[in-house]
Amino acid sequence: MMTNQVIEFAPFHLAADKTEADLVAASERFQSEFLDRHRGFVRRSLVKHEDGAYADIVVWADSSASERAFAAAGQHEAGQAYFSMIDMSREHQPRKAGAMEFFSVVGTYG
Structure with missing residues (x-):
């Protein structure tokens, strides 16, 4: 079956002064106030x-849905709060090119 769906993979590190509980709370707010709408x-x-x-x-x-959301998220109060959880100076780097990586689920929405 052909689909036009787009998968966005956005790895990041938590800002130094934030906890996982802070991240989850901001994530849930971002989800309910922005993404779900x-x-x-x-x-x-x-x-x-x-x-x-x-x-x-x-x-x-x-x-186009992905592009519209990307353009609007940074202007939305819940988006700004969520993005403040992220250490923008540090990127996640895979251990080696082509290696599989495994993540555990913290939250699922939708």
């Missing part, structure tokens, strides 16, 4: 890597 949102999982990195895995109905 955004046309084209399908589902989302917030996951955690054994090295402490996190990732959002978001499924969109199509690329």
